Amino acid sequence: MRTPLIAGNWKMFKTVRESVAFVTDLRARVSAVTGVTILVAPTFPALPAVAAALEGSGIGVAAQNLHWEREGAFTGEVSAPMLREAGAGWAIIGHSERRTLFGDTDDSVNRKVRSTLTATLTPIVCIGETWQEREANRTLEVLDRQIKAGLDGVTGTELAGSVLAYEPVWAIGTGRTATPAQAQQAHEHIRGRLTQWFGPDAAARCRILYGGSVKPDNAAALMSQPDIDGALVGGASLDTDSFVKIVERARR
């Protein structure tokens, strides 16, 4: 019932020109692929050109961050309606790099989530524990806090159309992936909490992605887990060959 989703998080990589060349190639290479939602998240300046290059392809475009206010004196920030107009349909929120390097908190994540929903952008809300928290047996407690606070005020209907990404911080960019069993255990827990807090229907429809060193050779095993509905891919999304392989491995 949940269509798998593969999202490429390009972080601060690719110029506008490189981004357009990449998606032009990607578009041609996945034109026959069905049954998988594909998204790319370029840098802000590349959003309009990438969206134009993907027009009519079915491949979605995501922003990597946003400010929660519509407009205002917030130098350097970009709002959800502005991103929508620039061609984004989705927005990554609360990525661990934003939480650790740029001060995102559960509270700011929540404001961002609400502003995307108001602007009809689909939020991709990132949660996940650090290695220290895992070692201290606090993984599930951290996930609970991030879900509860991050999704405060979100309705079941809104949750059903939203996306969560479980990204253990220790697995991001490290080449150290969670095992399929570790990832499934976290995803099952997350789905259980969504069921409890938003109802079984919303929980069954919300897609939960895994992120953290997803590569072509580990994608199939991760994606075969019942509660893993796709992947948020960083490093391996920067290369068309590896990104397309991951997309192919997500097909159900």
Ligand code: PGA
């Ligand atoms: P990675 O990044 O695939 O390079 O580990 C994942 C992410 O940051 O979303």
